Amino acid sequence: MQEDCELSNAMSICSDTSSQVDDSGGNLRISSLGKVQAKSSSLRNKTLSLTLRFDEEHLLEDLINDFHSTFQTYRHELEKTSEDETSATFVVKFESIMMAQGALILAAVNGFQTTPDKLTDNVEEQNTISGEGKLKHSLVPRRFVRPSPTLVCRFKVLSEKLTVRSGRLLSSQEITLKCQNDVVYVNRIKGRRARLVNRPDGVVTMGWASLFSESGIPLLEQLE
Numbered sequence: 001m002q003e004d005c006e007l008s009n010a011m012s013i014c015s016d017t018s019s020q021v022d023d024s025g026g027n028l029r030i031s032s033l034g035k036v037q038a039k040s041s042s043l044r045n046k047t048l049s050l051t052l053r054f055d056e057e058h059l060l061e062d063l064i065n066d067f068h069s070t071f072q073t074y075r076h077e078l079e080k081t082s083e084d085e086t087s088a089t090f091v092v093k094f095e096s097i098m099m100a101q102g103a104l105i106l107a108a109v110n111g112f113q114t115t116p117d118k119l120t121d122n123v124e125e126q127n128t129i130s131g132e133g134k135l136k137h138s139l140v141p142r143r144f145v146r147p148s149p150t151l152v153c154r155f156k157v158l159s160e161k162l163t164v165r166s167g168r169l170l171s172s173q174e175i176t177l178k179c180q181n182d183v184v185y186v187n188r189i190k191g192r193r194a195r196l197v198n199r200p201d202g203v204v205t206m207g208w209a210s211l212f213s214e215s216g217i218p219l220l221e222q223l224e
Contacts (some may be wrong), residue, residue: 044222046097050090051138074103097218113138147186154223157182164207168193175207
């Protein structure tokens, strides 16, 4: 099987998860939180970017508390990075990549923007109210630099053992194993395969390893 095939972004929400509108704040709430589950992920990091849009009825503290309540199933920490007259932006750190992926699914159900391409720099568009009366808050993947031969990036091994092979194909020769929490250096990504080099400024290829398993379980995490 060739390794340049793209990993599917298949995601699911279990059928017994129901939704309703919270009359007090106009925010869509999930009445059953424990069943939202991501089947696979193409995220390279367990942090997301959150933007909360201000309105006339809620303080920032109220919006933060509502976020914590809605996403309580997905253990997380917030770090504010900026604030202006219209919004506040945070980095949201989750315990794992799969938790971050699950939070993205829940955010989409709650009416958040979850795709960076849908975001806009136009202030009027940012503060538009949706048809259901909800502000367009956003929870999106953070933009990480894509590894290249001129820009080597650090990744952490998440699996107990990570197989490194001589080429991109899974049929290529196994040359070594990396262990959980090892830091490796990547200078190219092709599909779900990453090319490892020997050091941060390295040009010597060590081999290729998978970012995700075939079923979508993360094996490597890109570091800051």
